[in-house]
Structures are given as structure tokens and as C-alpha cells.
Amino acid sequence: MLLSKVSDDPITLQVNTHAISLNNARELKEELMQYLPHSNTQLVLDFEKVFLLDSSALGALISVQKELAQSGSELIIRNASKSIKEMLHNVRLNEFVTIQDD
Structure with a gap:
């Protein structure tokens, strides 16, 4: 499993x-x-x-965000490294996904 639940509210x-x-x-x-x-x-x-994302990862994140947006929810990425944040900004994913430091 790639994910482990840390808290419930928000998930x-x-x-x-x-x-x-x-x-x-x-x-x-x-x-x-x-x-x-x-x-x-x-x-x-x-x-x-996480230290590396490729285009497949970006596609997965975009797909999940689209599903969330249909129900009025949002995807938030927290604690991304500087290089990951730069990549997300360069591909303008930050226009669809909230990026937080912590």
C-alpha cells in the first residue's frame, strides 16, 4: 500500500x-x-x-482532483519538497490543487 491514513478530519x-x-x-x-x-x-x-513525480503521477493527481471537484471537495498536497513544489508550479497543477507547507 502506498498510502496510510494519518487522520480523519480532514482525511x-x-x-x-x-x-x-x-x-x-x-x-x-x-x-x-x-x-x-x-x-x-x-x-x-x-x-x-516523496522526492520524485513523473507525468503518470501528475495524471493520477489531476484525475483524483477532477473527481473531488465534482463533489465540491478539494485535493491538498502538504509537506512537498522544494523541487516537488517547483514542478507542481511549473506544470500549473497549483491552479487546481492546494499546496501547503504543513
Whole structure:
């Protein structure tokens, strides 16, 4: 499992891998989708351990955000490294996903 639940309100999930890529992006998306019916307003991903994202990971995050937006919820990425934050800003994902420091 790539995710472990840290708290319930809001649902906060720790990402337990250093890299989200073609190898595990689909698994990440499937695990996140399990939490969608339970997230009332926010689904928080703690990226403290993540140091690498590829285009597959970005696609998975965008897909999850679209599903959340349909129900009035939002995806929040917390504790991302400086390089991950820069990448998210460069591809303008920050326009659709909230990025927090902690």
C-alpha cells in the first residue's frame, strides 16, 4: 500500500514512497479513489517522503482532483519538497490543487 491514513478530519494520507511514477501511479490513484466517497471537503496528501513525480503521477493527481471537484471537495498536497513544489508550479497543477507547507 502506498498510502496510510494519518487522520480523519480532514482525511489525511501519508504517501509511503519516495517516487510516484509509471510503476505505481495507477496504484496510487486506485488507493485515493477509495477515499473519495468519505472526503467531505478535503483530501490531504502528505508528500513528506516523496522526492520524485513523473507525468503518470501528475495524471493520477489531476484525475483524483477532477473527481473531488465534482463533489465540491478539494485535493491538498502538504509537506512537498522544494523541487516537488517547483514542478507542481511549473506544470500549473497549483491552479487546481492546494499546496501547503504543513
